[in-house]
Amino acid sequence: MEPMTDLFHALASGFTEQVYLVLTRAQGILWSLADILIVFAFLKIADLARGKGKGKRILYRYLFLGLSACLTPLLLLCRTSRDFFLLECIICGIQFSILLYSLIAEWKNILDFLGDGICDHRTR
Amino acid sequence: MSVFTLAQVMALFWTLAEGLILIGLGRVLFLIGGKRKRSPVCDAGGVLGFVLAFLILFHGESLLGGILDLQRAPCLTFYRWALWNFFCTLWVVLEGVIMIVVFRIFRILRFRESPAGPDSCRIPKGSSWTIPLLVLSLFGLYAFYQIQVARMMDADRLTVQGIYHLSLFYIRICGVFWILFEWTVALIGVRTFVLLKGRHGSSPWNR
Numbered sequence: 001m002e003p004m005t006d007l008f009h010a011l012a013s014g015f016t017e018q019v020y021l022v023l024t025r026a027q028g029i030l031w032s033l034a035d036i037l038i039v040f041a042f043l044k045i046a047d048l049a050r051g052k053g054k055g056k057r058i059l060y061r062y063l064f065l066g067l068s069a070c071l072t073p074l075l076l077l078c079r080t081s082r083d084f085f086l087l088e089c090i091i092c093g094i095q096f097s098i099l100l101y102s103l104i105a106e107w108k109n110i111l112d113f114l115g116d117g118i119c120d121h122r123t124r
Numbered sequence: 125m126s127v128f129t130l131a132q133v134m135a136l137f138w139t140l141a142e143g144l145i146l147i148g149l150g151r152v153l154f155l156i157g158g159k160r161k162r163s164p165v166c167d168a169g170g171v172l173g174f175v176l177a178f179l180i181l182f183h184g185e186s187l188l189g190g191i192l193d194l195q196r197a198p199c200l201t202f203y204r205w206a207l208w209n210f211f212c213t214l215w216v217v218l219e220g221v222i223m224i225v226v227f228r229i230f231r232i233l234r235f236r237e238s239p240a241g242p243d244s245c246r247i248p249k250g251s252s253w254t255i256p257l258l259v260l261s262l263f264g265l266y267a268f269y270q271i272q273v274a275r276m277m278d279a280d281r282l283t284v285q286g287i288y289h290l291s292l293f294y295i296r297i298c299g300v301f302w303i304l305f306e307w308t309v310a311l312i313g314v315r316t317f318v319l320l321k322g323r324h325g326s327s328p329w330n331r
């Protein structure tokens with residue numbers, strides 16, 4: 001376990017907050033872009049389900065998602081980990097709120113939409 | 125609201141949000157997989173886990189102060205960062221399980237109308253260990269890392285700053301998993317939308 005202990009000692013002295021912030025900005029951009037894509041894909045699937053049931057199109061949630069997308073590049077400008085955390089709370093908060101609200105609001109539509117395919121398959 | 129309190133609140137919010145998303149996706153998987161019954165044990169476990177998370181986050185220092193020597197700065201720093209790292213690990217686990225569930229949903233949707241029949245979309249034998257293996261591996265990594273830090277604290281008198289730096293590095297390890305799992309879910313999500321759009325025709329608004 002000596003090499004492991006040496007590695008941990010090196011990290012304890014060398015992995016400073018400045019190094020952490022550089023890596024955090026890079027990782028933060030990557031996972032935020034993935035989150036935007038996840039929420040967008042989910043909203044598109046929900047729109048498909050609404051369309052089949054002749055419901056209205058989703059609008060405001062796309063706008064809020066667009067807002068979170070506009071805030072995402074600001075992660076690169078954060079100078080402290082505290083600023084990064086606060087901005088990430090806002091961005092993730094918007095995206096998770098959209099996902100949670102959509103999951104609850106579109107639940108029946110999506111289950112009916114996916115369930116239709118099962119019924120069609122079984123009656124063939 | 126201080127940053128510390130905000131971190132506590134967001135830790136609970138993110139855990140609740142991801143837990144609810146996982147429950148919802150699990151319900152979808154049950155439905156399209158042909159199963160109708162949901163295990164009440166899983167639901168009870170989720171509620172209990174959330175209550176425990178709340179207690180540990182907001183009352184852990186007072187509850188565990190008698191057992192752990194939290195009066196000393198290195199011990200308090202280690203405890204607080206180990207707790208935050210636990211939640212980082214929990215989010216990685218939840219997202220990893222979400223990734224596996226989303227993949228299974230996509231597999232069922234993709235193959236349920238194939239000429240091979242509904243059997244072709246069954247989960248292959250052996251893959252039922254995927255989720256337990258993922259959970260054990262990630263929490264095992266967390267335990268190994270924290271035990272290593274604790275040993276160094278006892279043996280080498282690691283400073284508060286050293287504990288802080290090591291905790292920051294662990295968060296970046298979690299970041300690698302977040303990126304990997306979330307991009308996988310994102311790409312599967314896009315493929316699922318393309319698949320469903322092709323099966324059910326264009327949405328009335330996309331003409």
